[in-house]
Amino acid sequence: MHALGVTWMLYSNAGSVKERIVNMEKADQTLKKLAKNISSTSTVNSNSTNVAGLGDADCPNCLGIGFVSSNADIEDPEFGRLYPCSCRFEDLQRAITNQKQFSLYFRTTV
The missing domain is CATH 1.20.5 (Single alpha-helices involved in coiled-coils or other helix-helix interfaces)
Structure with a gap:
């Protein structure tokens, strides 16, 4: 049992403010790189849109999804x-x- 007013180590803000800012900047850079990679690899190719669904491609209800x-x-x-x-x-x-x-x-x- 912990004494009143004593912060348990898990709940303390470990590390200096400078360390946390540097880590946030690293995370921001990583996210920007990931977003750049995703946008360059997820462009729609006209050949990739011809994926057959389970349904009839001419169906007005499901539009071929099934x-x-x-x-x-x-x-x-x-x-x-x-x-x-x-x-x-x-x-x-x-x-x-x-x-x-x-x-x-x-x-x-x-």
Whole structure:
């Protein structure tokens, strides 16, 4: 137990003010370098925008992403939840059928 009025070492401001200013300047320089690297490496290339999504590229609902979200209020538990888009219905049905067939095959062979 610590005596009243004694600052525990973890909570003290260790180091001089000058040391802290130098460290802040180093951190500032590092952040500037990182920002410069990020901006030079994250430029959009016309070839990199042709990434295929899970959905139909011509779908007006999901714009090719394959998922849509509900327009729920922020308090609603459904807020932010993603749902498969209707353009993926056939693919999802096929995947479900394949999974069922595989599980039936697995049960009969084991």
